[in-house]
Amino acid sequence: MLGIGSVVLGVSDVGRAAAFWTETLGCVPRDGIEDDWAVLVPPGGTAGPRLSLGLSRTPVQEHPRVHLDLYAGDAADQAAEVERLLGLGARRVDWDLYPEGADFVVLADPDGNRFCVIDTGGA
Numbered sequence: 001m002l003g004i005g006s007v008v009l010g011v012s013d014v015g016r017a018a019a020f021w022t023e024t025l026g027c028v029p030r031d032g033i034e035d036d037w038a039v040l041v042p043p044g045g046t047a048g049p050r051l052s053l054g055l056s057r058t059p060v061q062e063h064p065r066v067h068l069d070l071y072a073g074d075a076a077d078q079a080a081e082v083e084r085l086l087g088l089g090a091r092r093v094d095w096d097l098y099p100e101g102a103d104f105v106v107l108a109d110p111d112g113n114r115f116c117v118i119d120t121g122g123a
Contacts, residue, residue, distance in 0.1 A: 006039060007049060007068065010056025011111040014038050016089075017053045020110050023088050024070075027051065060112035063097070067114050069104070074121030078105065082117050 011017035036055035042048035072078035095106040
């Protein structure tokens with residue numbers, strides 16, 4: 001049986017992306033950070049998803065088919081996390097597909113990769 005070993009993001013600067021995502025998720029590089037590749041793992045060998053960063057020359061998609069959802073506990077936690085991530089170098093995305101009453105905020109990492117911060121406290 002197969003399982004997901006890692007989610008891979010294409011980035012234009014692996015070092016910059018690794019700095020952003022290690023601070024964002026509290027993860028650590030598995031084997032160091034190369035110019036073209038890094039695998040970030042949960043700290044202390046705990047179980048959880050790995051995030052791999054691979055050097056890419058392709059442009060970022062405005063409406064990506066795959067993205068990360070980061071879960072916040074409630075609306076207050078979501079707002080605090082969005083502000084923290086903006087301080088780390090994320091930016092708000094002028095997202096044209098927000099539904100009414102959206103429980104998510106769309107941000108982009110320093111490379112422009114879109115991700116969402118979800119308020120999981122709602123019904």
